[in-house]
Amino acid sequence: MEFEMTLLLAFAPFIAFVVIERLVSVPAGLTAGAIVAAALLVRDVATPGRHIKLLEIGTVLLFGALTVYALTNDVRWSIAAVRLRVDAGLMLIVLASIALRQPFTLQYARETVGREHWGSTDFVHINYVISAAWAVAFAALVLADIAMAYVPALPHSTGVIATVVALIAAVKFTAWYPEQRAATRT
16 A cells, blocks of 8 residues: 555646646646645655656656646646646657666655665566556546547546546555466466
8 A cells, every 4th residue: 555655646736737737827836736746756756665667767857858848938738738748758658668678656656665675576577567557547638638638528527437437446556466466377
């Protein structure tokens, strides 16, 4: 459970973005995401036993770049269009972590298990699978964002439902898969 909570905290910049862009504006939401992402990065630098993570670096860069672009250009992104950019960026970060042979969940999992497990092929495999599941969830978000941005006749609830289902599925899979894997090993 600690692993899942730590992983969910990593998505706090995205939650801040969604809430603030809804309540204030897209540039304000992007700025909030950048600030929360930077705060998480600083927390990891300042806290003994914590390490900077690829997801957090990518999130700071993603929100920072989108914020600068939105504030220095006269952009008129719809909420769906900006979410498409954010969700696509997040999906690319996750896919890059897998391609770099450092699945993003591995860095979070290492903070919640003993060092003796880190080199285990099963531990690494579990993190590849969980990271891939999150990539699939973010791909679903991107598809929902595309539909919402380019098919305006779709009800807004369609995108919201697709997003909620994809994220809940990823969270539940993250909790279920390691336990399932352990049960099949015994």
